[in-house]
Amino acid sequence: MFRQFAFALMLLFLVTATNAQQRMVGGYLRDSLTQLPIRGGTLTNAATKQRVQTDSRGFFVLRAAPNDLIYARAPKYKQDTLRYSALFADTITILLAPAAIVLQNVTVESGYAQYQMDSFSRRAEFEEARGYPLTAVDRSRHEGFGLVINLDRFFKKKYRGKKAAERMFNNMEKQAYIDHRFPPQMVAFYTGLKDGELLDFMRQYTPSYEWLRQHPSREEMVGYLSVQLRAYRKSKATGTLK
Known part of the structure; x- marks a missing residue:
């Protein structure tokens, strides 16, 4: 019983000592090439397993103790690792290098195939979400006319809504192309x-x-x-x- 009590006491002492060393660390996650903030990046303390995300300014707050290993990750960026030190300033800045797929458009004319694949996937998801696309041709065969144009369908509210959704999607695709180029x-x-x-x-x-x-x-x-x-x-x- 005494050994169990001594072990529990020592464990409590170690936990208390570790918590005393920890401090709240604020910092920014930025693109190493542009110096712009990285939104939605993830910072993880390997020792405590605490995980936080950056806001729209690339800002984060994480609890860390000296020698804790901090992993920084973000989509389309290479992962980086930082070992925290008590000598660091109150606010730190972590720079992540863009991944190779992001830099393709910087030095060579490539990456367009990937953009086309992404665009195709977005179109497929859009069509699935809204149902079948509106067509101006009524494919039911009317007596004596064959295929006819059903103009009434254009004036129904639900189809006007579909046309507005189509315009919005096309505008988003244009912006995606601008962002790509x-x-x-x-x-x-x-x-x-x-x-x-x-x-x-x-x-x-x-x-x-x-x-x-x-x-x-x-x-x-x-x-x-x-x-x-x-x-x-x-x-x-x-x-x-x-």
Whole structure:
């Protein structure tokens, strides 16, 4: 009985000592290329198994003690590991490098096949969620007319709703294509802009869907970035930046 009591007392002492060493650690998870925050990243303390996610600012709060191993993960990024030290500042920054699939569009003209596969999957999910797509052709055979156009269907509220959903989906697909062709990692790679400057540049100079479709090559994109970067630098120098 005495041994059991002594063991329990020692275990309690160790747990208390460990908890005393722990502290709340705040930090930011950022893209190493763009310095932009990574939203929805996961930080895990290997010692305590505590797991937290970053918010829209890339911010997280995690409890850690000296020498605890912290794993940082995020979709489309390489995993990184940090060993926490009491010498760290109150707020730490962890940088994750984009995964190879993200960087494909930066240096080579590839990755389009993956975009097409993703687009096809999104279309299939959309059609499954809303039911069969609306058709203007009534395929029931009417006496003496064969296939006819059923205009009444267009004026029913439920079909107007389907058309609105179709427009929304098409707009989302256009934005997905823009994001695929004009990711912040690529813009940062060719312009050298980071963080706030990168966001300002992309807010003003992201090309339209139509322009991107008409200019599919990497050389055209690099030329576009060169011209727009000069315009951006000039507007900053003259104080005319919007």
